[in-house]
Amino acid sequence: MPIKPQDLRLYLVMGSQDCPHHDPAEVLRAAIAGGITMFQFREKHSVLNLSETVQLGKTLRSLCRSHRIPFLVNDRVDLAMILEADGVHLGQDDLPVPEVRRILPPSSLVGVSARNIAEAKQAMQEGADYLGVGPMFATTSKPDARKPIGPSALAEIRQAIGTFPIVGIGGITCQNGAAVFQAGADGIAVISAITRADSPELSARQLREL
Numbered sequence: 001m002p003i004k005p006q007d008l009r010l011y012l013v014m015g016s017q018d019c020p021h022h023d024p025a026e027v028l029r030a031a032i033a034g035g036i037t038m039f040q041f042r043e044k045h046s047v048l049n050l051s052e053t054v055q056l057g058k059t060l061r062s063l064c065r066s067h068r069i070p071f072l073v074n075d076r077v078d079l080a081m082i083l084e085a086d087g088v089h090l091g092q093d094d095l096p097v098p099e100v101r102r103i104l105p106p107s108s109l110v111g112v113s114a115r116n117i118a119e120a121k122q123a124m125q126e127g128a129d130y131l132g133v134g135p136m137f138a139t140t141s142k143p144d145a146r147k148p149i150g151p152s153a154l155a156e157i158r159q160a161i162g163t164f165p166i167v168g169i170g171g172i173t174c175q176n177g178a179a180v181f182q183a184g185a186d187g188i189a190v191i192s193a194i195t196r197a198d199s200p201e202l203s204a205r206q207l208r209e210l
């Protein structure tokens with residue numbers, strides 16, 4: 001099933017490493033109450049072992065399923081299959097989209113990171129369902145993130161690719177999120193703006209109002 005651009009409107013990306021103040025399941029529950037439209041399980045540089053990762057993934061997966069929120073897994077196609085995820089998100093250094101498509105169920109969503117027009121067009125040709133474009137702004141959630149490209153780079157990609165679904169990511173907050181929508185994004189993807197907020201629910205609600 002193709003992605004609905006409105007599913008990208010407020011996309012929470014999260015793993016246990018992003019939740020220093022609250023239990024990840026509580027953060028996700030609150031974020032769902034606040035109005036997130038999509039979720040990505042991104043367990044990266046965390047202290048969980050593999051069986052703990054699967055256990056947490058199952059908990060988060062069932063929360064998403066009971067609220068009809070698409071549940072994607074970052075990078076790990078094996079984990080996505082174990083968790084019966086709705087799809088995966090792949091970066092430029094991750095597994096190639098056509099190979100991943102061969103092993104996932106046909107209806108799976110595949111998101112791909114892109115930071116310029118060439119990467120965006122290649123991802124579309126290879127069968128991506130949406131693009132994650134960023135980092136928009138400086139981020140502290142991804143230590144190996146490259147330099148921010150800003151909303152103007154997203155606007156250029158939008159101009160080049162027409163209506164293909166795009167979500168902006170990286171350093172997005174209530175203060176700067178509107179600029180990402182104005183540049184032509186269908187949605188915003190956030191980690192810390194929700195996971196590190198005093199109230200993840202209130203923060204999600206405010207981001208949804210953008």
Ligand SMILES: Cc1ncc(COP(=O)(O)OP(=O)(O)O)c(N)n1
Nearest residue numbers: 074075089090091092113132169189
């Ligand atoms: C929605 C979304 N967009 C971009 C990314 C970044 O993916 P990647 O470049 O592979 O980096 P890691 O997240 O794997 O560190 C994303 N995860 N989600």
Ligand SMILES: Cc1ncsc1CCOP(=O)(O)O
Nearest residue numbers: 139141142170171190191192
């Ligand atoms: C996963 C990822 N990809 C590009 S920036 C980023 C981190 C986004 O986290 P935050 O919303 O806290 O800046």
Ligand SMILES: [Mg+2]
Nearest residue numbers: 075090091094
């Ligand atoms: Mg990746």
